[in-house]
Amino acid sequence: MESTEAKTESKERSFAPPPRDQWTLITQGAEARIWKVPPFDNNDSLICKERFPKSYRHPDLDERLIKSRTRSEARVLEKCAKKSEIRVPKVIRVERNILYMECLDGPTLKQYLRDAVISDSTEVDYKNLFQNLGTLIARLHNLGVIHGDLTTSNVLMEGQELILIDFGLAKSTSSVEEQAVDLYVLERALQSTHPELPEDFFDNVLKIYEEVAAVQTKKHSHSTLQRLEQVRLRGRKRECFG
Amino acid sequence: MTSFKVVPTATDGPCREDSIENLKIPSAQEQFKSNHNGDTIVLGIEGSANKCGVGILKYSPPSSAETCGTYTILANPRKTFIPPTGEGFLPKETALHHQNHIVALVRVALLEAFPGEDKPESLLSAICFTKGPGMGAPLQSCAVCARTLSLLWKIPLVGVNHCVGHIEMGRIATGASNPVILYVSGGNTQVIAYSNQRYRIFGETIDIAIGNCLDRFARVVGLSNDPSPGYNIEQEAKKGSKFLTLPYVVKGMDVSFSGILTKVEELAKTERVEDLCFSLQETLFAMLVETTERAMAHTGVKQVLIVGGVGCNKRLQQMMEQMVEERGGSVCAMDYRYCIDNGAMICQAGILALQFGQITKLEDSWCTQRYRTDQMKTIWRAP
Numbered sequence A: 001m002e003s004t005e006a007k008t009e010s011k012e013r014s015f016a017p018p019p020r021d022q023w024t025l026i027t028q029g030a031e032a033r034i035w036k037v038p039p040f041d042n043n044d045s046l047i048c049k050e051r052f053p054k055s056y057r058h059p060d061l062d063e064r065l066i067k068s069r070t071r072s073e074a075r076v077l078e079k080c081a082k083k084s085e086i087r088v089p090k091v092i093r094v095e096r097n098i099l100y101m102e103c104l105d106g107p108t109l110k111q112y113l114r115d116a117v118i119s120d121s122t123e124v125d126y127k128n129l130f131q132n133l134g135t136l137i138a139r140l141h142n143l144g145v146i147h148g149d150l151t152t153s154n155v156l157m158e159g160q161e162l163i164l165i166d167f168g169l170a171k172s173t174s175s176v177e178e179q180a181v182d183l184y185v186l187e188r189a190l191q192s193t194h195p196e197l198p199e200d201f202f203d204n205v206l207k208i209y210e211e212v213a214a215v216q217t218k219k220h221s222h223s224t225l226q227r228l229e230q231v232r233l234r235g236r237k238r239e240c241f242g
Numbered sequence B: 001m002t003s004f005k006v007v008p009t010a011t012d013g014p015c016r017e018d019s020i021e022n023l024k025i026p027s028a029q030e031q032f033k034s035n036h037n038g039d040t041i042v043l044g045i046e047g048s049a050n051k052c053g054v055g056i057l058k059y060s061p062p063s064s065a066e067t068c069g070t071y072t073i074l075a076n077p078r079k080t081f082i083p084p085t086g087e088g089f090l091p092k093e094t095a096l097h098h099q100n101h102i103v104a105l106v107r108v109a110l111l112e113a114f115p116g117e118d119k120p121e122s123l124l125s126a127i128c129f130t131k132g133p134g135m136g137a138p139l140q141s142c143a144v145c146a147r148t149l150s151l152l153w154k155i156p157l158v159g160v161n162h163c164v165g166h167i168e169m170g171r172i173a174t175g176a177s178n179p180v181i182l183y184v185s186g187g188n189t190q191v192i193a194y195s196n197q198r199y200r201i202f203g204e205t206i207d208i209a210i211g212n213c214l215d216r217f218a219r220v221v222g223l224s225n226d227p228s229p230g231y232n233i234e235q236e237a238k239k240g241s242k243f244l245t246l247p248y249v250v251k252g253m254d255v256s257f258s259g260i261l262t263k264v265e266e267l268a269k270t271e272r273v274e275d276l277c278f279s280l281q282e283t284l285f286a287m288l289v290e291t292t293e294r295a296m297a298h299t300g301v302k303q304v305l306i307v308g309g310v311g312c313n314k315r316l317q318q319m320m321e322q323m324v325e326e327r328g329g330s331v332c333a334m335d336y337r338y339c340i341d342n343g344a345m346i347c348q349a350g351i352l353a354l355q356f357g358q359i360t361k362l363e364d365s366w367c368t369q370r371y372r373t374d375q376m377k378t379i380w381r382a383p
Ligand SMILES: Nc1ncnc2c1ncn2[C@@H]1O[C@H](COP(=O)(O)OP(=O)(O)OP(=O)(O)O)[C@@H](O)[C@H]1O
Pocket: A026, A027, A028, A029, A030, A031, A032, A033, A034, A047, A049, A089, A101, A102, A103, A104, A105, A108, A149, A153, A154, A165, A166, A167, A168, A169
């Protein structure tokens, strides 16, 4: 923790973004506003992700969530950035509730798939997609990180390359349970948001996931997939009590 | 039959069918017969958990002056099984409770709906019943009653998904055509949104249900089950002030409560009950509101409907309202017609299915403890 603060300090003098009225609000998500900050000093355009307080929750809880999510998002992004094979936006600066990061182009995967449904001229290369997605998640898990919110809004597409964003619920862990739940969240997100995907799409993601994750340890990725079975079953069993 | 005292249970006026933007009700109705004046009336039986209810609901087609038909609840009596303090409701005892009350409930419902009518059953077009999800034995007890009435009165059965019952009654009662739905009850915790003829589950608990979590906590600290453990926790929480740190576990739109329960049980040894209740509610509800907000952001929907027993909690409603207000949306007002389990809500989902030609054959009238919300095809909604 101390080291992060020290780093922020040292950057203090050099970090002078243009005033707020020159920023553009890109989106307001569930808990954060995403601003585009115009180029300044030696920086290109930046993305500013600003978590804002939620009046519905207890102030202590609010403070705790905003702080810990911003901090852990920065930490996990930095951890991923060290591995060149996982593409994430580069962190520029961290404040209590604010994260400045590299601005990336490209639609979200959700937008891309939606557009493809509407235009029906765009042929989606599903094979390429499940390969990239399976590989990406496996690499993330191999690194000892779970994302915590694997939805198609949290994946950007730069050409055919996938970039993970939104690590606010991410955690450093190699727990089989956490990895299985990570996959379960993705499975459910695909089902509820993209009923148009081929039926075996997620199975194919899992196949690739197992292959790539197995490079690390075969036993581990196998138990993650077994645990996924259990997590799914828990989902259904729960319906036992009206 | 006249020996029953009728206490009015249906006090709400008719609801306009067009407020919920369903497909137009088809005119050809081969599967069932309506009454000579064009009304369609169904009886519905609910008993998936500790409440046993019988509802009677009428659909009146548009008259020449109007453009739109209406649904009206004619009767909706109910009995609740309340176990002693420190105990939960078990399937066997709950089933016995329902078996004891179901016949009387059917009779008072008919009396209230059709006062002075010699053959009230002749006015019914179908018997709707809860097919699941729920506790096996109580569900079975009610289904046996439904099958018997269907055979006796020679009218079709319509099996209903309990959750869809909550949702359809919620939509018609509030006129919310397409809300994000937070379904919070003893056995269920789901964030739901409609798409392509199904109510899709966007988020849910990955371990225990919210109501189950509250009930179990109430038992640990010795709060009464009367009128409900959740109600008593809410009252205690009002007196609490110290916010204790509990785990907060949100994964995407899914939530997990088991860690909180363990922690709060541990804290129960040293902390005051009111502070425990306060912190528990604040933490649990913040998780629910957060996941609902995520679903809203994800789907672009501005309206929220809370259904299920836990939806009666004032603090949850208040938190939800604050969140939704900041997003420029609205929360539908709480209403007993769709929050607490009852027969009329089973009628509402059932009559829609019936009107679009979906009936349940006797051999298919089994119940199931597991019946996911997205398994029932909502043929009455636009694809
Ligand atoms: N580095 C980036 N470059 C370009 N666009 C981005 C970047 N980060 C975020 N965005 C855009 O902003 C949207 C929201 O960002 P993000 O998912 O981080 O926030 P959020 O969904 O509000 O967060 P949360 O899910 O924690 O509430 C993304 O879907 C994407 O379109």
